[in-house]
Amino acid sequence: MPPGNPGRLAPSLAALVLLSAAVLPAVLEVASPAPFDAIGSSGPVPDRAVPPHTTAVRADLRAVGTAPTVDIRRTGAPANRITLVLLGDGYTEDQQELFRRQADLAWHALMDIEPFRSYQGFFNIRRVEVVSPVSGIAETENHSRKPNTPLGMHFWCEGTARLLCADESATARYAGEGEGPQYLIALANSTEYGGAGGTGVTTLAGGSPDAGRIIQHEIGHTVGDLGDEYDSAPDDSDYPNLAAVNAEEMSRTHVKWWHWLGAQSPDGGGTVGAYRSTNGVYRPTADSVMRTLGGTYNLPSREAIIEQLYRRVSPMDPPVPAAGAVSGRPRLQVRPVALAGPRQLRVDWRVDGVPVEPQTPDRTWLDTDTLALAPGRSVNVSATVRDTTDWVRDEAFRDQRMTKTVTWTLKG
Structure with missing residues (x-):
């Protein structure tokens, strides 16, 4: 669903990326403004198409868009499940086993955090083994070079070093159409730190030591339509976990997460309230995975994710x-x-x-x-x-x- 009222196109962040992994726990950095979307290739918002981030990679290399596909986890008929489609870019034929290992680590990390752990039965998992003619992608030190990789993944997307983007139309072609809703997750053959979420393709560097924590954050944008809670994020409160009013106003007017005020935070670090970031926007708790890598989803964010799951899956x-x-x-x-x-x-x-x-x-x-x-x-x-x-x-x-x-x- 789009941010705010359904059917309204709201400008926000296309994807939200991360600061250097040398600082642990890592705090998140912001990308340049662009349309923010929370659907996969077959999501239910056809009037909010997000253009591909790049079309500079050779078109003929991706024209067919076919690759071996493996259903690695099936919990039910795809028509009533969300299918997570994991694709790799920059993995040669000899590196497909590396992609398989990194893809498994990524989706397992996602299912290790609530509410995805409890609701993992709502997901099927599919792997698409895209073979690249070259190893690796365009990284920070060589971002002016565009390797001929099938998904065109590259850092320095939209002028932001840690923003990792993919050609969304090519990724969708390789993923194919599913019987039900799909979310596309593209892994780059890179150990560099970065990723993106909230657009048609969630991305991460498959070889980064922080890949598991990155996907836990980025999928919050994509599946839950959550905004970033860190201080340097834009002052955009048009997300279920961000607000422009304090707790007293929420309680009085019954807006945002008013029904969670005073509840114990899942991480045991306090109660749900309205914590003001330096950008002037309020967040539900002092900390969460949408603020700091390795954290948990706060209660309003958990509720938002669960509600998005039920908008796509019948009980x-x-x-x-x-x-x-x-x-x-x-x-x-x-x-x-x-x-x-x-x-x-x-x-x-x-x-x-x-x-x-x-x-x-x-x-x-x-x-x-x-x-x-x-x-x-x-x-x-x-x-x-x-x-x-x-x-x-x-x-x-x-x-x-x-x-x-x-x-x-x-x-x-």
């Missing part, structure tokens, strides 16, 4: 049998999208509006043979799948997007 895969009229006494089954950990989506069953208890501990199926139906009488059996996480406090959104009910009609 339930198609039931068995399909909803509607059914004959006989079938076993009715729902298929909630699985969470990682002990908490799962809640399932409640009703017969003509009256709650009934299913036969299994996970509550995912109901044996209709146990229902006493009078001959010739029809009943409606419904199952409701609901995400009850306390990481979301927007109950209207929970009712609209995080809850789904299916109904079957049985005749006695």
Whole structure:
């Protein structure tokens, strides 16, 4: 979704990059202003196309845009999952194993941070093994040289040293069209420090020692539509984790993260409030991964990410049998999208509006043979799948997007 109101094009940052990795924990640096987008190649905002960052690389090299594709993790049908598509640039045929290792480290790092850890079942992971005729990409010391790499990745994008960009149209061609939403993640064969997020392609240097922490930050822009919380970021409050008003005004007017004020921060470092950065914009907590690499997402950011996931993924895969009229006494089954950990989506069953208890501990199926139906009488059996996480406090959104009910009609 675009920042601010849906359908409104708001100028902000195309991608937000990082200062030298020599300072740990690293603080983030800002790129030059450009359209900020939070969708992948098949996202739901067709009126906000982001142009490719570069078209200087030889067009004929990328004209076909095909490469071996491997599904390395599949949690469900792509139509109801978000597919993370990992592509490499500057990896020769002999370096494909290096790309595979670096790609695995990247997506594992992403799934190590909440809320992605708990909601990893919402993602399929695919790897596209793009073979480059040359090793490496255009780095800082040779940024005037443009190697003939398939994705055209290079540092010094838009005049910013650590901003790592790719030809988005070429990357999309290699990724291909998916059955459902996709986010494209391009890894450069480089050990240099940098990356980008929030546009059609999230980028990082696959060989950087900080690659895992970089993707945790950059994907916050891309998936959660989050803004940067560090002091040197632009004074743009048009993101769910940034505000132009203090806590008192939030509480009085019920704007931004007012419903989180006073909650304990996930990192144990204080409570959610309104912390003023030197650029004049307020952030929810003293620190977070959107401010300092290696941190955690604060509660308003977690909620924003989860809500974006549910804008793309239904809490339930198609039931068995399909909803509607059914004959006989079938076993009715729902298929909630699985969470990682002990908490799962809640399932409640009703017969003509009256709650009934299913036969299994996970509550995912109901044996209709146990229902006493009078001959010739029809009943409606419904199952409701609901995400009850306390990481979301927007109950209207929970009712609209995080809850789904299916109904079957049985005749006695």
